[in-house]
Amino acid sequence: MVWPPEAAEEGIGVVDTYGAQTPPAPHPEQPAVDVLTDTAAVLFQDRPVLALSSWLGNALLSAVAEERHVQIVTPPHTLLTLPARLALAEVEGRWVVREESGGYYDGLTGAVLRWQGDSFAPVPDSSRETGGTGTAAAFAPVPNPDERQLLLSVRTCHRADEHLLLGGSLEAAWQHLTGAAPAAWGTAEPAGLPWSRRNLTDFARERAPRPTRLVVVGAPGRPAVAALNILRTADGVEEDINLGVGYGKGEEPPFDALADLAHDLASHHHLRSALFHVRTGRRDVNAPASFETPPIPLALALGAEEARRTGARGEKVPISRPPRAIGARRSPGRYFYLGEADSPSNWAALRSLLGHLRGQDA
Template sequence: MTKDVIALTQQLPDPRTLAAALLSGGPDLRLQTLGEGAVVQLTDDEGHPLVSIETPMLLAVPHEAQRLLGVQADRLGESVWWTEVRATAATEQAQRLAAVAAGRLVAVLGGVLWPPQAAEEGIGVVDTRAVQAPPPPHPGQPAVDVLTDVAAVVFQDRPVLALSSWLGNALLSAAAEGREVQVVTPPQTLLTLPARLALAEARGRWVVREEAGGYFDGLTGAVLGWQGDRFAAVPEGSRESGGSGTAAGFAPVPNPDERQLLLSLRTCHRADEQLVLGGALEAAWQHLTGAAPAAWGTAEPAGLPWSRRNLTAFARERAPRPTRLVVVGAPDHPAAAAVHVLRTADGVEEDIHLGIGYGKDEPPPFEALAGLADELASRHHLRSALFQVRTGRRDVNAPASFEPPPIPLALALGAEEYGRTAGARDEAVPLPEPPRAIGARRRPGRYFSLGEADSPTNWATLHALMAHLRSQKRMT
């Protein structure tokens, strides 16, 4: 039985409706708020938490529900309110309460309940008098299910593990407290690109729970076990690991017909009132999919229609604090990006990681990369860009199975970055073809092609190129 139930409603659940939905599970329940009212929590009469609801989110782009939950967007209308109801893992009654509360919202406001079977699980009043729920492990983080001195463990039972506001807050809180976040999912769960990047940055771990009862790392395949206060790798050769350090469930799934184009871009702009962010990302999206991004937000689902001006206004309001954003594409052009906007002594930097998916009859536009690099250097203050390709799912999600690592295609340096290697001679660069000048003619950057697509020797070429550029920096 799932621990999360989501109400996708056609109308905004106002505070009175939320309270009525929560209390519809029975009379022996109490309400409390967390995070200055951002989270409403249902407790038993002793204050033990049972169900938490975060502030409803407006999805002006309903296909986000399709991307993350598999709910068809045509069932939702032009916009939809996304309300997450999260039950504690401690008791089955709490999970039934979540189904009752979310079902009440859908019944009153119209819409769709996820998962569909929750409608049957949440019928009637739930008896909570015998519930034995533990005290909250972290009063400010209702998403955390198990808390130890070194780890914050979150259980998620969804088709797609996304960088939700729950998960994002758990990562930030754990980092501030010196803990590692470990997210436990079933083996069929997929990991979105923004969630994968956030876990990597926070040094978190994706723990996959096998049907037979074992655990393994969803990104590396390492066999895991609960080692007193966290999930950790089981020593190779032990009985728990089956004599191998890699789980059998991590076997590769053949997928030769789908690919992902991966871009890591860094730009730096002068900080002034005329600055509008998002130009480099939009240019990359247009070049490589033929369309602009569809939606953006601070977490997944990304509920706001794409707008560079609104994005900039949000980041400016937060400055000088950094801003982290998620950007996604339309269903016919699957793509996702994580954007980090940071105010530095040099100006306003954008650190962008973009993944774009291509199907069987959609060859990645490798020939467009040099032109994209030229536009980024000419118009969007490019510092550096790395272009890579990999065999992977068209939806840009990562499965809990082995995937071949990406292969680098090209490296681009803007004028300022290339200028730091002023002693570099193009003819001395160890590449299969000479680099191309990009950007302004009077002060160009360089585009370095690393070889043919899917050639494993491209890694050696990239390492040689980087060593050459570093050596030139030391000489100047």
Template sequence: MTKDVIALTERMPDPLSVLAGLLAGGPDLRVETTGEGAVVQLCDDEGRPLVSVEVPLMLQVPGEAARLLGAGAEPSGDGPAWWVEARAAVGVPQAEQLAGAFAARLTMLLGGRVWPPDAPGTVGAACPVDVSGVTAVPVPAAAQPAVDMLTDKVAVVLQDRPVVPMTSWLTEALRAALESDRTLQIVTPPHCRLSLPTRMLLESTSSRWVVQDERCGYYDGLTGAVLSWQDDAFSPDRDENGETPVADAFEEVTPTGERQLIVSFRTLHRPTADLVLGGALEAAWQALTGAPPAGWGTSEPAGLAWSRRQLTDLAYERAPRSTWTVAVGTPDRPAVATLRVIRTTEGVEEDVTLTLGYGPGEEPALEALPGLADELVTRYGLKTMMCQLREARRDLSAPPRFEHPPLPYAFVLGPAEVREAGIDTARRTPLKGRPVQLGHSARPGFYYPVGDGETVESWTALGQLVRHLRGMPSA
């Protein structure tokens, strides 16, 4: 299904090595650029792209290639690797061979590995691929290099990877789709999973994950709804009662004992000249894993070593637009966070969702949550924080199967929100347990235990708390 080929090289691709790769189709193919020079395309005689190659991305973070491509994908050596992604035009067999030959040539010159290792064109890559007479499918004007089909309603992307990451390709495709009043639909076979950032962005928009299963056709990988192609988009199917059935494959779930701890919080800072962002995220990571984040980036793979200064510089350059980034941990303690920096009339907000994975027998770091809440209130301008637990994969990827929704464990209110609710109201709640006071006594915050994160009664307690803080009558 996918036509993606990735070269993971041990040395930095230089112009000569990239040129050697581009000559995999011989000297007669046209070379074009798009995306303000960030994407190089090998095109047919009419200028239509056969292969699109993105600018090399340096991976300074150990384990990123394995997290997204599977064990064995990492190049040998202790230094950084370079991730070079080539995407072939769908429906043109020679294009996939061309992409494979391009990647194989890079690794022949620079060392490293090609993913997938059996990609067409990787054998005999020294000889040019015969593309004489090959014609690519015309590309609609609104299409992006990652888009395989475009209609008036949707942009469709075909993928077949162990994990579908939120690459710069997909980020751009999602942005372009939303700006053109379309939705993004990612189509995969049933063995694929979504990375955490990809799942979160799809859930936060009207986009859809379409799973193609030989047994039951198409279904939504996040909801299980049976889908069919109708009116130029994948949409929920209806039975004779007008209801959408759930695919049998979606309900084939085997408990594994794996869990995830989800900590979502928002902080507010005054926009001072010496403001350095990322401190709250780093504090949360340190409290829950014993170490800071390993890396970050504006897409996946997150190839940059963690740096609050670089994060701040990027957000400053993009202001007043918001900045969305990903942070990742080390392979021994799976952790992924998304961070959005937003400039508001009140100041600079950081919206963070940090998720940590635990296997059977591993205990989530729940005892660290009150201390973390106190640090965020005292030092980082915490507004609110929600802590949740769920039964889900330790590696944090999302399979096309039913997963239990997260259950609340604790809720935190920062000083400004306490003042808005009223300190007496915030201190005296209908919950069984007393809240833990945080920060300075003159401007306190409160940590509210709302349950064990394992039973649905946690939602009842949270609902009672929220209604109380808002001054609403109990249900």
């Protein structure tokens, strides 16, 4: 069954549940869930952009607590925001795209899907001798050479005390890459609270020791969005940041600013590690339901503590350039340049570097 009934006529999608037992009704507090089975919570969404709204976040948390997989069904034209994509990946959920022909595929991997028993699952490809699944023809790449995304993954750790003010590392990244501070923050999309490190810190402190997940956005002139996770650990208060900044035709990402940003993070914001990527992708930083080229790593930065753990291995490394010292002179971190923005060989350089730093054979 589909609710509302006219959803089938509008082409939102019909799940073939022939032979399946009637699932229990959704929880009253989770109206977003359309089909609830023993193993999956299925949501049908027909909207241009699927964001990490409050109801979607609650549905994800509820499904995880009940040990169900989240599966979100959308039409092919739907875009997935960066925070929604990260949240779905964290709970091992699936983005199910319904083709006009009635078939289904995974919006992030292209795997052909089918309703099997009580959830969507990949269809084995009988043409492959080694097994595996087929890829939907609709998952073909959409040429987009003029737009790019700069992607940052940053981890910091602060000593927990009454003077702690969070959000500094994210604000520094925003300033270095866009020339302005973030515009707004919130617990879901759309983020509507004016940017304030004090208010953000007070909110996280009230929730401690529970973790806090936040969404941060920039001004419309420069598309940028971040997912910020704040976690209380034995070492202190950790901030895990995933930031995406979009650039269109004629807009060159500020690659030269990355080393200075890493130095700032190591000097003033208790950097643990940072990884910088670039990819060909939409300027609005949303993900389409089609193939996107993988991001290319540009640089790896380690804070003083992480650099100290690598010992002498952090001085002489198997990459084209020697590491650059960042942060305090007495206890510096390290910035490792991996290669040019259009070089796929950067992945091999990153693997070799990480193996070397960990004391493993290449």
